[in-house]
Amino acid sequence: MIRKTLLALPVALAVGVTAHADHMAENPADILRSVISEVPDSPYLTQSQQNLMMMEDNPNLWTVEDGKELFYAARGPNNVSLETCDFGKGPGVLEGAYAAMPRYFEDTGRVMDLESRLVHCMQTIQGFASDDPAVRQRHGSNSDHMKLQSYIASHSNGMAWNPPLDHPMEKAMRDAGEVMFYRRAGSLDMSCQTCHAATGKQIRASVLPNAMVPQEWTKAISWPAFRVGHQNSRSSQHRVRGCYWQMRQGQIVAGSDASIALISYWTDLARGQPAILPDLKR
Ligand code: HEC
Numbered sequence: 001m002i003r004k005t006l007l008a009l010p011v012a013l014a015v016g017v018t019a020h021a022d023h024m025a026e027n028p029a030d031i032l033r034s035v036i037s038e039v040p041d042s043p044y045l046t047q048s049q050q051n052l053m054m055m056e057d058n059p060n061l062w063t064v065e066d067g068k069e070l071f072y073a074a075r076g077p078n079n080v081s082l083e084t085c086d087f088g089k090g091p092g093v094l095e096g097a098y099a100a101m102p103r104y105f106e107d108t109g110r111v112m113d114l115e116s117r118l119v120h121c122m123q124t125i126q127g128f129a130s131d132d133p134a135v136r137q138r139h140g141s142n143s144d145h146m147k148l149q150s151y152i153a154s155h156s157n158g159m160a161w162n163p164p165l166d167h168p169m170e171k172a173m174r175d176a177g178e179v180m181f182y183r184r185a186g187s188l189d190m191s192c193q194t195c196h197a198a199t200g201k202q203i204r205a206s207v208l209p210n211a212m213v214p215q216e217w218t219k220a221i222s223w224p225a226f227r228v229g230h231q232n233s234r235s236s237q238h239r240v241r242g243c244y245w246q247m248r249q250g251q252i253v254a255g256s257d258a259s260i261a262l263i264s265y266w267t268d269l270a271r272g273q274p275a276i277l278p279d280l281k282r
Contacts, residue, residue, distance in 0.1 A: 020061065020154075020157070021061060021064050021065060021068070021154060023154070023155060024154055024155075024157050024158075025157075025158065026157060026158040027056075028055060028058070028157055028158075028276045028277060028278060028279065029052065029055040029056055031157065031158050031274050031275075031276050032045075032052065032055065032219065032276050032279075033052070034274070035215045035218060035219065035273065035274065035276070036215075038215050039213065039215045039216070042199070042213065042215065042216055043199065043200040043207045044199075044200075044207045044208065044209045044210065044216045044219070044220075045215065045216060045219060047206075047207040048282070051228070051280060051281075051282065054228070054280055055279075055280045058226050058278055058279075058280045059141070059226050059233075060141070060150055060224060060225065060226040060233045060278035060279075060280070061278065062141075063141050063146055063147050063150040063151075063224070063226075063233045063278070064147075064150045064151050064154045064278060065151075066147040066150075066151075067146075067147035067148045067149070067150050067151025067152070068151050070082075070144055070147050070148055070151070071083075071148060071151055071152070075126055075128075075134070076122065076125075076126030076127045076128045076132075076134070077126070077127035077128070078125065078126050078127035080125060080126055082121055082122070082125065082126065082148070084125055085117075085118075085121035085125055086105075086107075086121075087101065087114070087117055087152065088100055088101060088103045088105070088117075094151075094152055094155035095155050095156075096155065096156055096159050097152065097155065097156065098114050098152055098153045098155065098156040098275070098277070099156035099159040099160065099161050099162055099163075099275050100162050100163055100164060101113055101114050101117070101163060101267075102163055102170070102173065102260050102263055102264045102267065103163060103164050103167075103170060104164075104167040104169045104170050105117070105120075108120060110169075110257075111167075111169050111170055111173040111257075111260055111261075111264065112260065113236065113237070113255075113259075113260045113263045113264075114149055114152060114153065114236070115138065115145065115149060115235060115236070115237050115254070115255060116255040116260060118145065118148055118149060118152070119135055119255060122134060122135050123135065138235065138237065138238070138254060139232070139234065139235070139238055140232045140233070141226075141232050141233040145235070146224060146232075146233045146234075146235065149224050149235055150224040150233060150278055153223075153224055153275075153277045153278070154277050154278060156275050156277055157275060157276070157277040157278075158274050158275065159274065159275055160271070160272050160273065160274060160275075161218065161221075161267050161268075161270045161271050161272065161273055161275055162271060162272075163264060163267045163268060163271075165268070170264070173257070173260060173261045173264040174261070174264040174265050174268050175265075176257075176258075176261040176264075176265075177261035177262045177263070177264045177265025177266065177268075178265045180192075180258065180261060180262050180265070181193060181211070181262065181265055181266070185247075185249055186247055186248050186249040186250075187248055188247060188248050190247040190248075190249075191247070192211070192243065192247075193211075194247075195208050195243075195246075196208055196209060196210060196211045196220075197210060197211055197212055198210055199213060199216075206282060211266065211269050212269075214269065214270050214271070214272065214273045215273060217266070217269050217270045217273070218270040218273035218274065218275065218276065219276055219279060220266075220270075221236065221266050221267060221269075221270050222275055222276040222277055222278075222279035223235050223236040223238075223239055223279070224236075224277070224278055224279075225278055225279035225280060225281045226278065226279075226280050226281070227281050227282065228280065228281065228282055229282050233278070234281075236263055237254045237255070237259060237263075240252055240259050240262055240263065241254065
């Protein structure tokens, strides 16, 4: 990866990098700038000028490219690509699919987020076992999951978050997520609200996003994102896990209905705002 980046750098400098892949109509940094122009005083969105500048060279754009290769490659015991996977808009349709997730899927009878749907397709279409590293390893820029999730999500860049709430299960999951968001528990007696329902709250130098301000929240929930502090790309499920850890509550299980419910609610809170994909975070 480092080698690839170093090799590509002189070329990028020579031709002038486009800050997004071919299939992305817009530059994520421009989308963020337009969101900021609506709330120019937002302490969360304006906390780091450097962060905004670095978005033009977001390392996750490499992860998106890696994901494109993986998506169309014949893989797994069944030696087929993921092109027949239905993310809610029809088999193989990626355009806007992620911005309309989590959603209910007939074939599984479950409301699924991007990660759980991808796991489902890798297992049922490609035949991967649940303990295969391709399926099991969910974190880090070099995991198949982060590559694939980044590629799929980038097709929703600039699109309004719009998870459907037509099916009773979609509504129930969103409502369960709302209860979880406000439910105080654990030795610190915290809920998500404790840190994410006021403007300008800080933990050390980090300004926290206010979930009640949709412009702040769309950046907050725009994952996959490259986390500069981790030097890795991270997912929504990774963020959920991190915030439960921060509250010192029991660890949440990735892909569980609880984790998906929370993501249903947090996506609903950003409804109508443009997704910034990929994003770059501290
Ligand atoms: C103790 C305070 C605290 C609580 C409680 C908390 N978080 Fe966070 N959250 C943070 C911090 C701090 C960050 C920024 C990431 C970092 O710098 O580590 C963050 C980041 C986030 C982000 C991404 C925004 C970003 O810029 O990285 C989301 C989304 C989020 N939290 C959701 C939640 C949800 C949902 C809950 C409840 C399950 C929750 N948080 C509970 C402190 C908290």
